[in-house]
Amino acid sequence: MAKPLTDHDKRKQISVRGLAGVENVADLKTNFNRHLHFTLVKDRNVATKRDYYFALANTVRDHLVGRWIRTQQHYYEKDPKRVYYISLEFYMGRTLQNTMVNLALENACDEATYQLGLDMEELQDIEEDAGLGNGGLGRLAACFLDSMATLGLAAYGYGIRYEFGIFNQKIVNGWQVEEADDWLRYGNPWEKARPEYMRPVHFYGRVEHTDEGVKWVDTQVVLALPYDTPVPGYRNNIVNTMRLWSAKAPCDFNLKDFNVGGYIQAVLDRNLAENISRVLYPNDNFFEGKELRLKQEYFVVAATLQDIIRRFKASKFGSTEFVRMDLSTLPEKVAIQLNDTHPALAIPEMMRILVDVEKLLWDQAWDIVVHTCAYTNHTVLPEALERWPVDLFHNLLPRHLEIIYEINRRHLERIGKLYPGDMDRLRRMSLIEEGNVKKINMAHLCIVGSHAVNGVARIHSEIIKDTIFKDFYEVDPDKFQNKTNGITPRRWLVMCNPGLAEVIAERIGEDYIVDMDQLKKLLKFVNDDAFIADVAKVKQENKLKFAAHLEEHYKVKINPDSMFDVHVKRIHEYKRQLLNCLHIITFYNRIRKEPQKKWTPRTIMIGGKAAPGYHTAKMIIRLITAIGDIVNNDPIVGDRLKVIFLENYRVTLAEKIIPASDLSEQISTAGTEASGTGNMKFMLNGALTIGPKYLYRLKQAMDQISGGFFSPNQADLFKDLVSMLMHHDRFKVFADYEDYIKCQDKVSALYKNPKEWTKKVIHNIAGSGKFSSDRTISQYAREIWDMEPSLEKIAAPDDPR
Helix, strand or coil, rough: CCCCCHHHHHHHHHHHHCCCCHHHHHHHHHHHHHHHHHHCCCCCCCHHHHHHHHHHHHHHHHHHHHHHHHHHHHEEEEECCCEEEEEECCCCCHHHHHHHCCCCCCHHHHHHHCCCCCHHHHHHCCCCCEEHHHHHHHHHHHHHHHHHCCCCCCCEEEEEECCCCCEEEEEEECCEEEECCCCCCCCCCCCCCCHHHEEEECCEEEEEEEECCCEECCCCCCCEEEEEEEECCCEEEEEEEEEECCCCCCCCCCCCCCCCHHHHHHHHHHHHHHHHHCCCCCCCCCCCCHHHHHHHHHHHHHHHHHHHHHHHHCCCCCCCCCCCCCCCHHHHHHHEEEEEECCCCCCHHHHHHHHHHHHCCCHHHHHHHHHHHEECCCCCCCCHHHHHHHHHHHHHHHHHHHHHHHHHHHHHHHHHHCCCHHHHHHHHHHCCCCCCCEEEEEEHHHHCCCCCCCCHHHHHHHHHHHCHHHHHHHHCHHEEEECCCCCCCHHHHCCCCHHHHHHHHHHHCCHHHHHHHHHHHHHCCCCCCHHHHHHHHHHHHHHHHHHHHHHHHHHCCCCCCCCCEEEEECCHHCCCHHHHHHHHHHHHHHHHCCCCCCCCCCCEECCCCCCCCCCHHHHHHHHHHHHHHHHHCCCCCHHEEEEECCCCHHHHHHHHHHHHHHHCCCCCCCCCCCCHHHHHHHCCCCCCCCCCCCHHHHHHHHHHCCCCCCCCCCCCCCCCHHHHHHHHCCCCCCCCHHHHHHHHHHHHHHHHHHHHHHHHHHHHHHHHHHHHEEEEEEEEHHHHHCCCCCCCCCCCCCCCC
């Protein structure tokens, strides 16, 4: 049971956590008991911890509902331009605490649960993560939703309600084992199904060219059922919507043509249609050209565009009858942002609607599409770029293939006029790649069909203009922009590190929570002994808390005074977890060689999931666990070096580990990590970063890996990894080894001087303001969407209008 706060502690925490007024607490307790009784149909004698979590979640959700309805009414009346962020991934994590933070309910809920004899942290731990993403791209979408609501933008996140999110990772005998993530098993209190907005989505069929126009006929229909989740802004009474589509078979599915006795089978076959929203593809930075994935990509786009056009036609001052029939004004009221190429089909689908259904001329339709859509590129790795086989399209989306061919014909006609006779340029710039298998290059489709193309960090945006999109940049330089990624300070500071948020607020006030540039004011305190002590104390408390978590969940005792050296992200060769392994082995060998020397102790934690089909990544995990088995049981080393693989790294584990980290490993090969948002979270939470500048000990480490030192029962266990490093080290692990080791030695030396270390930490925090997603979204709004962000509050539901 969390002990009640002293009055002093309560006063300290009032600012960031919200007031726990007496009426407020009494109301929360009443509503909690009402939900336990009426929603969950339980009394205190038979209620479980999970019942208490659901009662609390529903109580907090009640505070969202009025604001949610009021926000949507506000948009309906003001008729602002709306932005639609379409993404195949939204890596949301948990919702309860984030909602309490953004609604200033945290202290009141703490007090109410305490008075009810319950432990808030225990209840929060019952909530499942909404793991509808793989890594950076999906988490970015979640941070963006928070910022768009906080900045008062009329924004909607559109995606898929996967029944199974990113797999749960178990480590069994040192190997990764995947388990299905049945996150909806107990129900989701934050979503509201909206069957009244169900939309049909068509697949397969054939195309008829008639006098009345083009018809796509004999299709299979799948219904898209929307589920809405509220997205609250930070204390501004705005609640936006994330709408996720679930696939549903129509009632007559497979029944119109079933033969006698086929009824049962026809009903069972409904699963085939509903599989579309069953599971998230678990690949990060890798393209797997499967038909089911293409169905998912079209499903989200087709459902979303119907919704966008319905809302555009209907949302004008007090009429649900269609009042706005002139689609030429669409770009003045609608912006669509494509999160990578996954929703690229929005471009041909919008053309299909405008030309085939709304009967616009091609040129006018194309003008609308280009002025509405914008594309964000997330990677330059060739294996990640989407290239769909033409045959797959021909079968699944025959009309869209025709439209893409026509887009390409007109595009190449333009290029041909600009560069007469340059056949090689036409080949390079075509949307269709010729070869053994003809393929559609989705990035090229996005560039041609958008008015803005952006990378996600300055260096990345330069790289795409110089390399993969060079030809396109030469033709349309004004299309290309940079929008450096950011993170939301609500989840990644106020919520996950309240101690640090308070220490900062005591010095510079709390406005920095919505204006991160104000963190620069901390530079005044870089030599302030009291501030240095406070920052160091918060870090130590976070480390002790995480050490207790590790002891409870991993049964390892670690030295809380050691440097917490953390490397958490998806396991991938380009992220170079192997380089970290080589440092661990080198450090281990040095301790064994000179055990009497005063080494800076380290606890090295590596975490992340490997895509289930990515053999090398799974071997990297096995190597890390093997190194840990040797190092952690060597009495010579003792507690000066511990190696821990953090199982099942996810948003909720990130929120625990990041505030406790001293050193953040950002060692991807220079130029391969498009942006990196994990690094921003560590920086804001008071860790220092090791990473490449722009970028005889080695032999011993390699001999130990290849010779079976870390796999005594199977000497050749790591032969594939050794051979990869020796013969095709694509990501320059060896080339950077010496510099990396030298840099790590500097880190160890600095850590021995806690005051100097903490000063660097304060500098780092003070400089992290530019990495707020509020800044990123303000730039998207002004420079791509033609919208104006605002920190104005709207009236609360209980305020008179």
